[in-house]
Amino acid sequence: MQVQVKLLGVLSINFPSYRNFHYVEFKEGGTIRDLLEYLGVPFNEVHFISVNAKMQTQDYILKDGDKVIFFPQVSGG
Secondary structure, eight states, X not given: OEEEEEEOGGGGTSOGGGSSOEEEEOOTTOBHHXXXXXXXXXXXXXXXXXXXXXXXXXXXXXXXXXXXEEEEOOOOO
């Protein structure tokens, strides 16, 4: 199946090709946690996860055509 993935903010520094939506071939029945592991993105660096414009948890089971956006933790001073 295919999902679209986008990383925002500092998450995209190490993965510049994911600054815009990027198609990823992924296994059926995989979760968001599985996807993060597959991409090599540390889960503790992700604060929010949006799938098709709705917030989801790491246990969400992905479906073909899902649009996934990972939001980083934000800090300031």
